[in-house]
Amino acid sequence: MNEFIERNVRLSWHAAKRSYEVVIVGGGGHGLATAYYLATRHGITDVAVLERKYIGAGNTGRNTTVIRANYGIPEAVRFYQRSLDLYASLEEETGRGITHRQKGLLWLAHSETGIRAERARAELNTAFGAGTEYVGPDEIKKICPQLDMAGGGVWPILGASYHPGGATARHDRVVWTYAEGAMQRGVHIHQRTAVTGLMMDGDRVTGVETDGGPISAGAVVSAVGGHVTALASMAGLRLPIRTHPLQAFVTNRYGLGFDPIVSSSSLLFYASQTAKGEMLLGAEIDRQPSYSYRSGHHFLQSCGHRAMTLLPFLRNLRVLRQWTGVCDMSPDYSPVMGKTGVEGFYITTGWGTWGFKAIPVGGEQMAELIATGETPDLIAPFSLDRFARDRTMADRGSAGTH
Amino acid sequence: MSFHIPCPNCGTRAIEEFVYGEIVVVPDSITDPDERNLDRAFIHGNPEGPTSERWFHAMGCQRWLTLRRDTRDEQIILTAPII
Numbered sequence: 001m002n003e004f005i006e007r008n009v010r011l012s013w014h015a016a017k018r019s020y021e022v023v024i025v026g027g028g029g030h031g032l033a034t035a036y037y038l039a040t041r042h043g044i045t046d047v048a049v050l051e052r053k054y055i056g057a058g059n060t061g062r063n064t065t066v067i068r069a070n071y072g073i074p075e076a077v078r079f080y081q082r083s084l085d086l087y088a089s090l091e092e093e094t095g096r097g098i099t100h101r102q103k104g105l106l107w108l109a110h111s112e113t114g115i116r117a118e119r120a121r122a123e124l125n126t127a128f129g130a131g132t133e134y135v136g137p138d139e140i141k142k143i144c145p146q147l148d149m150a151g152g153g154v155w156p157i158l159g160a161s162y163h164p165g166g167a168t169a170r171h172d173r174v175v176w177t178y179a180e181g182a183m184q185r186g187v188h189i190h191q192r193t194a195v196t197g198l199m200m201d202g203d204r205v206t207g208v209e210t211d212g213g214p215i216s217a218g219a220v221v222s223a224v225g226g227h228v229t230a231l232a233s234m235a236g237l238r239l240p241i242r243t244h245p246l247q248a249f250v251t252n253r254y255g256l257g258f259d260p261i262v263s264s265s266s267l268l269f270y271a272s273q274t275a276k277g278e279m280l281l282g283a284e285i286d287r288q289p290s291y292s293y294r295s296g297h298h299f300l301q302s303c304g305h306r307a308m309t310l311l312p313f314l315r316n317l318r319v320l321r322q323w324t325g326v327c328d329m330s331p332d333y334s335p336v337m338g339k340t341g342v343e344g345f346y347i348t349t350g351w352g353t354w355g356f357k358a359i360p361v362g363g364e365q366m367a368e369l370i371a372t373g374e375t376p377d378l379i380a381p382f383s384l385d386r387f388a389r390d391r392t393m394a395d396r397g398s399a400g401t402h
Numbered sequence: 403m404s405f406h407i408p409c410p411n412c413g414t415r416a417i418e419e420f421v422y423g424e425i426v427v428v429p430d431s432i433t434d435p436d437e438r439n440l441d442r443a444f445i446h447g448n449p450e451g452p453t454s455e456r457w458f459h460a461m462g463c464q465r466w467l468t469l470r471r472d473t474r475d476e477q478i479i480l481t482a483p484i485i
Contacts, residue, residue: 230450240445242446286404287421287422289422289424289473291450292474292476298416387444
């Protein structure tokens with residue numbers, strides 16, 4: 001048996017009850033992880049996860065699986081480093097394989113300004129617990145021999161910040177691992193159950209209306225990706241979220257090993273190799289707000305061109321498939337999570353292009369918030385009211401792509 | 403998904419030539435001036451369906467145009483020039 005053959009995932013389905021202690025809307029990574037940590041860390045198992053399609057159908061199944069903690073503000077570095085640690089121990093904790101591979105991430109600089117930015121990133125990351133070092137061209141060539149150091153004569157590689165903790169994991173397996181772990185402890189997951197409204201008692205959310213009937217709940221958590229504005233408006237909330245599509249593609253198998261994750265903020269692309277050997281490439285979000293899952297040729301052309309500038313071997317590969325997800329972008333490129341000001345209604349959104357890497361820590365911290373009623377220190381800076389308090393967590397420089 | 407925008411001055415051009423501009427609408431139900439400023443600065447309607455928006459033809463005529471577009475399927479419904 002090899003690692004691509006699934007062992008049976010033990011999921012157990014139940015009929016929906018009319019009432020739960022906690023109802024989580026959205027059966028993606030963040031929703032399922034919240035349910036898992038509620039059950040394992042806090043013993044709260046009277047939990048339902050409602051999913052409109054099937055678990056992991058949204059952005060958890062569409063992202064490019066990069067796990068890293070080299071962010072640009074102290075609050076984010078601490079937060080994502082916790083996620084990195086949880087991911088690294090998830091296989092041992094659950095006994096399930098998620099194809100977790102620690103690869104190291106190179107963030108390339110092509111100019112004097114770029115070098116300054118990467119040096120600053122390395123210093124800041126190291127100071128706040130996410131190991132990153134600045135490396136010169138000789139070391140870069142050793143870490144990734146495939147790179148054209150002249151950058152096609154236009155984008156010379158002058159330096160990079162190297163983040164050894166950078167990793168990838170298989171996204172479907174992360175979904176199934178959390179779903180199975182939660183279900184084994186008594187959590188109900190209801191697929192093909194769309195939430196059509198919120199039940200309110202005055203200013204308090206007391207449950208959800210679904211296409212299968214109403215379900216009352218002590219606490220409702222929105223872990224929705226893509227349609228969170230509509231859900232929050234049912235509770236009378238207006239969100240600082242705009243939804244943009246993000247495209248990615250994979251090539252056919254590249255026979256030689258490509259060890260690290262390589263990204264360039266000047267050329268706005270990143271590349272890594274999947275466990276099957278395909279080269280996985282992505283870039284930045286589309287410029288128009290949209291909920292469309294359609295992919296386009298222009299993206300292949302522009303992203304492919306930029307990637308081939310630095311990785312000439314890609315010329316000999318063919319595009320296998322291309323897909324699109326929708327990203328909930330926040331104004332400051334940081335997540336929005338925690339209490340909402342509406343009693344009984346919690347939110348975890350604004351996961352833009354950085355949601356997959358935060359699944360364990362997002363779930364863990366939301367579970368702690370729901371179980372204790374106190375906002376944990378790690379997520380306090382990311383609360384929804386930070387915009388009104390003029391305390392935005394601006395981090396576009398390190399969150400813009402992957 | 404890349405699509406094309408029919409510019410009233412230049413003809414149909416790829417979206418990559420344009421810069422997006424949101425039409426910000428603060429609902430009348432918000433009356434407090436501070437809250438209205440907060441809404442204008444950070445909040446987005448993020449509509450799912452037909453919506454009006456502005457695009458600046460940066461690599462063309464350097465004029466703004468107004469577009470009605472469906473955010474579910476990128477269908478363009480109509481365009482009108484504005485100054």
